[in-house]
Amino acid sequence: MxxxxxxxxxxxxxxxxxxxxxxxxxxxxxxxxxxxxxxxxxxxxxxxxxxxxxxxxxxxRASEARGWRSGPGRVIGMLVPAVGAYFDDVVAGASAAAAAAGARVILGIAPYGADRDRAQIERLLDSDVDGLLLTPGWTPEEGLRGSDWLADLPVPAVLVERRAAPATPAAQLDAVCSNHRHGVLLALRRLSELGHKSVLLAARFDTRTAHEVRAGYTAAAHQLGLAELPVIDVSSSPGGEQELAALIAEAARSGARAVLVHNDQDAIQLPPLLRTHGITVPQDLALLAYDDVYASLSDPPLTAVAPPRSAVGAEALDLLLRRLKAGDSLPVHQLELLPTLKIRKSCGEPV
Known part of the structure; x- marks a missing residue:
């Protein structure tokens, strides 16, 4: 019983x-x-x-009840799949918003594919946190299935750059995400305005962002009337950046004149490698990066889609504090923030 x-x-x-x-x-x-x-x-x-x-x-409690911390003094646990690059800014945004509210963030890291999300969340809960900001290391192959246990957490939680599968218990969690499909549309629209009739996509497949970039490419190409080319899979290239450069150079020799690369850690290594194949950016090939973590440091500086990483962290923290204050009286919020496009030199003049 x-x-x-x-x-x-x-x-x-x-x-x-x-x-x-x-x-x-x-x-x-x-x-x-x-x-x-x-x-x-x-x-x-x-x-x-x-x-x-x-x-x-x-x-x-022997004296007056303290209850969950109210206002200043709240402790927020934050789970991310990695530090460095993309999530540094997300964490920084959340930490700054917490400090402004008199709260503080403690960090847990559960790497992609390590199946450590639940253990790390347990450790954060052992630190007596009032709420959780969660970016589980879900991969597109897994989808966002198997996450029903998140709905049973003993403290409020907000998903960050993640969405649970529709109609699952975890789908009732608050969430704050970048709208990566909109970001890809910005990129392809820019290249279309420069006169390109097709855009090559070189993208990873092993993260949620990569999944959204790929889906956004198909949708944007259709919307803009661009020819959709076969996607170059960055993640599975055993030869690393050299092989990626060779594949892009081969596509360029077959007529491709523009390429969007996810992510910019891969993209910034391409210009010198492409030159070894006789292809110069932007004269022979317009190169546009996704993420804008390192894109401005390339030679030439890369035009890039910039997801609002810091704002995502800050918005998620603010939403969690609102949830802690209002409880179930606050409707479930699932927010999407729009990326922007940073114009630099790597796309050149109109073709």
Missing amino acids: AVSAHERRTRILDVVRNAGSIRVVELAERLGIPAVTVRRDIAALAGEGRLERAHGTVSV
Whole structure:
């Protein structure tokens, strides 16, 4: 027979009263209840002023209830799949917004493909966070399936640069994302305005951004009346940048005069490599990058799509603080921020 929430919480209170103070993980083991359920019950009891949480431990409140931290003093856990490049700016945006609100961010990293999201989130919860900003390391092959457990987290959470699969429990989470399909449309529209009738796409496939860039390419080419060319798969090129340059050079010799490359870490290495094939940027080939992390440092500087990375982090943090304040009275928000196009020298003059 299933144990009711009231019965669970009564048992939790009994154990905590006897222990005085106990780690949440130990409490869950002692009761034989999943840790995520115990944390959810503790959060409810803390909100009622009956328990106090601090750094992964729980104790009975002997004085006025503190409840979940309100305003200044909130602690936000943030999960990202990597540091460096793209997510540095997302983290910086969230951290700056937290500081402005008197809160602070603690960071967890679960690399792509390592299947460590859940373990890292558990560690963040052990730090007694009030809420979570989550960028799980989901890959396009996995989709955003298998994420229903996120809906059972004991604290509010906002997905960052991620969306759960439609009609799943996790789809009811707040989310803040860049609209990468719009970013690709900006890129192809610029090249179309310069007179290009087709645009080659060289893109990764192993991240959500890459998936959205590829989908955006097909949609934008159709919308703008551009010929859709076979996509060059950046991720699976065993020869690295040299092979990528060779494939683009071969396409250029077959008539391609413009290429969009995701991401710009790959794109900035192409101009000197293409010169070894007798192709100069932008005279022979217009080159446009996606991400704009390093694009301005290329020679020549690359025109690039710039997702609003810092703003995504800040907006997600602000949304989480609103959720913590308003609770379920705030409708679920799933926001998309539009990238911009940074015009530099790598696309040249109209053809």
